[in-house]
Amino acid sequence: MRSIVLQHMIDNKDHYIEQWRVSFDQLLFSRSESTIKPQYIQDEMKDEFVSVIFDTLTMDRHSRRAVVKRFVERLIHDGWIVSEFIMSLQKLRRIVMKDLSKHYDKDKFVDLSSELEDWLDEQITDLTTEFAKNHEEVKAIQKVALKELSAPLIPVFDKIVVMPLIGTIDTKRASQIMENLLEGIIEHRAQVVLIDITGVPLVDTMVAHHIIRASEAVRLVGAECLLVGIRPEIAQTIVNLGIDLGNFTTKSTLKKGVETALQMTHRDIITNEEPVTGGGLK
Amino acid sequence: MSNHSCIEIANEWGIVSARQAGRELSKDIGFGSVDQARITTAISELARNIYLYTEIGKIDLEEISDNHRNGKARGIKVVASDKGPGIENLRDVMVDGFTTSGGLGAGLPGVKRLMDEFDIESIPGEGTTITTIKWLR
Amino acid sequence: MRIPILKLGRYLLISVQVELDDQTALQFQEDLLNKIHQEGSLGVVIDLTSVDMIDSFIAKVIGDVVEMSSLMGAKVVLTGIQPAVAITLIDMGVSLQEVQTALDLEQGLERLQQELGG
Numbered sequence: 001m002r003s004i005v006l007q008h009m010i011d012n013k014d015h016y017i018e019q020w021r022v023s024f025d026q027l028l029f030s031r032s033e034s035t036i037k038p039q040y041i042q043d044e045m046k047d048e049f050v051s052v053i054f055d056t057l058t059m060d061r062h063s064r065r066a067v068v069k070r071f072v073e074r075l076i077h078d079g080w081i082v083s084e085f086i087m088s089l090q091k092l093r094r095i096v097m098k099d100l101s102k103h104y105d106k107d108k109f110v111d112l113s114s115e116l117e118d119w120l121d122e123q124i125t126d127l128t129t130e131f132a133k134n135h136e137e138v139k140a141i142q143k144v145a146l147k148e149l150s151a152p153l154i155p156v157f158d159k160i161v162v163m164p165l166i167g168t169i170d171t172k173r174a175s176q177i178m179e180n181l182l183e184g185i186i187e188h189r190a191q192v193v194l195i196d197i198t199g200v201p202l203v204d205t206m207v208a209h210h211i212i213r214a215s216e217a218v219r220l221v222g223a224e225c226l227l228v229g230i231r232p233e234i235a236q237t238i239v240n241l242g243i244d245l246g247n248f249t250t251k252s253t254l255k256k257g258v259e260t261a262l263q264m265t266h267r268d269i270i271t272n273e274e275p276v277t278g279g280g281l282k
Numbered sequence: 283m284s285n286h287s288c289i290e291i292a293n294e295w296g297i298v299s300a301r302q303a304g305r306e307l308s309k310d311i312g313f314g315s316v317d318q319a320r321i322t323t324a325i326s327e328l329a330r331n332i333y334l335y336t337e338i339g340k341i342d343l344e345e346i347s348d349n350h351r352n353g354k355a356r357g358i359k360v361v362a363s364d365k366g367p368g369i370e371n372l373r374d375v376m377v378d379g380f381t382t383s384g385g386l387g388a389g390l391p392g393v394k395r396l397m398d399e400f401d402i403e404s405i406p407g408e409g410t411t412i413t414t415i416k417w418l419r
Numbered sequence: 420m421r422i423p424i425l426k427l428g429r430y431l432l433i434s435v436q437v438e439l440d441d442q443t444a445l446q447f448q449e450d451l452l453n454k455i456h457q458e459g460s461l462g463v464v465i466d467l468t469s470v471d472m473i474d475s476f477i478a479k480v481i482g483d484v485v486e487m488s489s490l491m492g493a494k495v496v497l498t499g500i501q502p503a504v505a506i507t508l509i510d511m512g513v514s515l516q517e518v519q520t521a522l523d524l525e526q527g528l529e530r531l532q533q534e535l536g537g
């Protein structure tokens with residue numbers, strides 16, 4: 001059975017919509033990223049919110065939640081803040097209460113107002129839950145993006161770049177890192193890349209495998225890899241696990257790695273002093 | 283059915299056409315450059331095996347979608363089929379370095395690593411069908 | 420289709436600009452070896468910047484070319500292998516370990532100069 005209050009609201013829908021709409025004209029819906037937004041966008045959003053609330057009056061909770069969910073997704077996508085929506089619902093409460101008090105006697109009014117409270121609570125709960133859920137999702141996505149970004153390539157000297165690896169490396173991240181690495185080498189025309197694993201908590205066979213693959217790919221595009229930042233416990237696990245870092249040049253610290261890299265490219269700098277095609281063109 | 287194509291492999295040119303079709307379709311589906319290269323290379327391997335070891339065969343390329351994998355997943359399905367001699371020692375051919383033709387023997391195990399799903403069906407004397415899928419992530 | 424081979428002093432320069440079908444690859448192998456013989460070249464740079472796919476067959480042809488050239492006394496440097504191609508080769512388990520590489524033609528020539536002592 002539909003409650004008396006809801007029926008009352010449905011019967012007087014136009015009247016309430018008009019009143020409510022006027023009441024929240026003063027209210028400024030805001031978006032997080034920008035303080036000023038055009039009036040018409042405000043109006044559009046307000047109209048939409050009004051229809052979400054009133055169109056769902058006749059629905060059961062389940063279908064209503066679906067509508068609210070879709071609405072909230074849009075709000076979040078466009079960066080609206082939830083508090084104004086809640087505030088405007090309080091305004092609606094006041095309007096309906098006032099009206100009910102005119103139509104019903106005191107005892108009935110108490111019953112009805114608690115009905116109204118229940119309905120409003122449900123609205124607010126649905127709205128905020130959807131918001132919270134969505135925010136969690138957005139946050140989770142942002143986390144992933146952050147992780148992917150956490151393999152930046154830093155040019156330190158001409159032809160030398162450093163890639164500090166931070167955090168755990170799984171297969172998915174490893175392939176992202178590999179792509180960043182190779183694209184970066186080409187972009188910076190690097191000849192030596194130092195992979196710094198100081199920030200990698202654990203090197204197992206899997207991680208070692210990814211690092212070896214990366215260094216082979218680096219060689220194919222025409223540069224060389226140095227593995228630096230090998231802490232004592234990492235050296236121990238590598239040996240204990242029998243991981244073969246074969247023809248890998250490794251250094252304990254980034255500083256030592258940079259020195260080696262400089263030596264490696266220094267040779268190039270000396271030969272550079274002669275014109276490259278000198279022998280051939282004469 | 284616009285995103286479906288079938289390339290006959292009867293000679294070397296078939297190999298080139300198959301991989302070109304594969305590159306185009308994977309680009310259309312939205313694969314990044316690395317996956318495009320993976321898919322094209324896998325197709326090239328399968329097509330070359332047909333050319334080398336059988337008289338004639340075909341490569342079917344198809345865009346697919348799967349609603350079961352959390353949400354909607356899109357991908358490319360590559361089916362290489364022939365009525366050639368078949369492969370008797372299925373386990374051997376999946377080992378890196380196994381070859382009967384002096385190749386690198388990287389073909390089939392390589393295809394398996396390049397793609398997400400790999401299935402091989404072969405009946406000696408009747409032919410071979412290899413089905414592989416790469417999902418868009 | 421034939422891949423043009425340019426002569427630059429004691430070096431040969433090749434920039435692969437065409438789709439590498441099997442015939443073209445094998446023809447190239449033959450042409451290059453002939454040219455090395457004819458010119459007595461000491462070094463070869465093969466630039467693969469425009470190549471968007473290397474499968475196991477082409478990888479084998481390239482590996483063979485490098486080995487054969489080296490038997491004839493010419494060092495080969497491969498340049499410009501694209502990231503996507505490199506990753507695919509590694510996935511395939513083909514790491515072309517014996518082959519020298521450089522980022523681009525210019526660095527490839529530098530590398531030859533360096534190895535052959537100017």
Ligand SMILES: Nc1ncnc2c1ncn2[C@@H]1O[C@H](COP(=O)(O)OP(=O)(O)OP(=O)(O)O)[C@@H](O)[C@H]1O
Binds near residue numbers: 476
């Ligand atoms: N369609 C097929 N029909 C019959 N035999 C096949 C077929 N595909 C592969 N084979 C057999 O499987 C073996 C392994 O194939 P695979 O592609 O892995 O290596 P390969 O072709 O010998 O060398 P590569 O591909 O590295 O050049 C082949 O040598 C061949 O004997």
Ligand SMILES: [Mg+2]
Binds near residue numbers: 330385389
């Ligand atoms: Mg093969």
